[in-house]
Amino acid sequence: MRMDNEEESRHVEDRRASTGRGGGVDMRTMVMLWPIIRPLLRSKFGWLIIGAGVAAYLMGYNPLSLLGMGGTSSHPVNKAEDEKRAVFIKKVLKSTEDVWTDILRQYGIRYTEPTMVLYRGYTQSGCGGAQSQMGPFYCPVDKKVYLDLGFFDELAKRHNAPGDFAQAYVLAHEIGHHVQDIQGILDKVQRAKQSWGGNSRKSNALQVRVELQADCYAGIWGHYAQKKFHMLEPGDIDEALQAASSIGDDTLQREATGRVRPDAFTHGSSAQRVKWFTRGFESGDMRQCNTFQ
Numbered sequence: 001m002r003m004d005n006e007e008e009s010r011h012v013e014d015r016r017a018s019t020g021r022g023g024g025v026d027m028r029t030m031v032m033l034w035p036i037i038r039p040l041l042r043s044k045f046g047w048l049i050i051g052a053g054v055a056a057y058l059m060g061y062n063p064l065s066l067l068g069m070g071g072t073s074s075h076p077v078n079k080a081e082d083e084k085r086a087v088f089i090k091k092v093l094k095s096t097e098d099v100w101t102d103i104l105r106q107y108g109i110r111y112t113e114p115t116m117v118l119y120r121g122y123t124q125s126g127c128g129g130a131q132s133q134m135g136p137f138y139c140p141v142d143k144k145v146y147l148d149l150g151f152f153d154e155l156a157k158r159h160n161a162p163g164d165f166a167q168a169y170v171l172a173h174e175i176g177h178h179v180q181d182i183q184g185i186l187d188k189v190q191r192a193k194q195s196w197g198g199n200s201r202k203s204n205a206l207q208v209r210v211e212l213q214a215d216c217y218a219g220i221w222g223h224y225a226q227k228k229f230h231m232l233e234p235g236d237i238d239e240a241l242q243a244a245s246s247i248g249d250d251t252l253q254r255e256a257t258g259r260v261r262p263d264a265f266t267h268g269s270s271a272q273r274v275k276w277f278t279r280g281f282e283s284g285d286m287r288q289c290n291t292f293q
Contacts, residue, residue: 001163001164001165001168001231001232001233001236002229002230002231002232002233003088003091003092003095003164003229003231006091006094006095006229006231007091007094008087008090008091008093008094009090009091009093009094009097009113009116011093011097011113011114011115011116012090012093012115012116012117012118013115013116013117013118013144014086014118015117015118015119015120015123016082016086016118016119016120016149077120077150082149085149085152085167086118086149088164088167089116089118089147089149089167089168089171090116092167092168092171092172093116093171093175095221095225095228095229095231096171096172096175096221096225097111097113098228099221099224099225099228100175100179100221102224102228103220103224103286104179104182107286109182109183111179111182112143112182114138114143114144114145114175114178115142115143115144115145116144116145116147116171117130117144117145117146117147118147118148118149119132119146119147119148120132120148120149120150121148123146125139125141125142125144125146126139126141126142126144127139127140127141127142130146132148132150132151135151135154136148136151136170136171136174137174138174138175138177138178138181140177140181140186140187143178143181145171145174145175145178147171147174151170152166152167152170155167155170155243155246155247159243159246159247160242160246161239161242161243161245161246161247162239163235163236163239163242163243164236164239165232165236165237165239165240166239166240166242166243168222168240169218169222169239169240169243169244169277170243172217172218172221172222173211173214173215173217173218174214175217175218175221176213176214176215176216176217176218176221177210177214179217180210180213180214180217185210185213186210189206189207189210192206193206201263204263204264204265204266205265207266207267208249208265208266208267208268208272209291209292210291211266211267211268211273212267212268212272212273212276212291213276213289213290213291213292215244215268215273215276215277215280216276216277216279216280216288216289216291217280217286217289218240218277218280219276219277219278219279219280219281219282220280220281220283220284220285220286220289221280222237222240222277222280222281223280223281223282223283223284224284237281240277241274241277241278244270244273244274244277245270245271245273245274246270247267247273248267248268248269248270248271248272248273248274249262249264249265249266249267249268249269250262250265250269250270251269251270276289276291
């Protein structure tokens with residue numbers, strides 16, 4: 001993916017230096033940890049363990065990673081590689097700003113740029129605590145995309161979806177949610193979920209439609225970004241399709257439990273995610289992205 005000569009977005013809030021690799025500990029985390037901590041308080045050896053954990057945290061390492069709560073950023077950060085990724089993803093963000101400003105203008109809609117928050121481990125968002133293991137997400141409350149760059153290591157190694165265009169697809173999907181927010185779609189979906197009084201099956205099915213539309217919007221971004229910036233190289237689209245496929249609900253469920261439960265889907269199957277990204281990329285037409293019909 002050729003982005004060497006493109007500009008970086010100015011709508012970036014870089015919290016990497018202030019959030020630390022170990023992340024933070026909020027009240028919910030303390031409640032979860034209390035059954036573990038309480039028996040340790042009864043012995044000198046327990047106090048030694050707690051002290052070692054505190055010392056590790058202050059040194060920038062995450063003791064919670066030993067309990068499977070540390071997320072991707074518990075590993076040492078290669079600062080040079082991290083900065084290279086930051087520059088790249090800022091350029092991708094700028095391309096989404098240019099593309100969606102032009103597209104929405106055709107529909108009489110003004111595009112307002114979201115802010116991308118780069119962090120490590122843990123930070124606060126308008127939608128609550130953000131932890132690296134949650135993956136990238138868009139918060140409609142503060143109009144920000146939250147991204148721990150360590151997620152791209154997970155995407156490449158755990159999900160077998162390496163490549164710069166795979167990374168660009170991930171951000172373009174989150175920006176797709178911002179476009180939905182501007183259109184009022186997210187608000188309508190939230191009201192519908194509330195009216196169902198906690199019916200998880202109906203809510204999940206509706207959320208799948210939201211996510212597939214964001215995939216389609218990511219494809220639309222790719223369609224027009226290629227026309228505007230001539231950024232694609234051989235294999236780039238395959239990278240995006242591999243990423244879409246590898247993080248489909250059926251694939252993730254099968255890897256985690258060995259079985260698939262469609263009623264628990266929240267993002268769509270691998271085939272669905274590939275289908276809707278492809279539809280957006282090939283058509284370049286927002287009207288082709290109505291997943292709610």
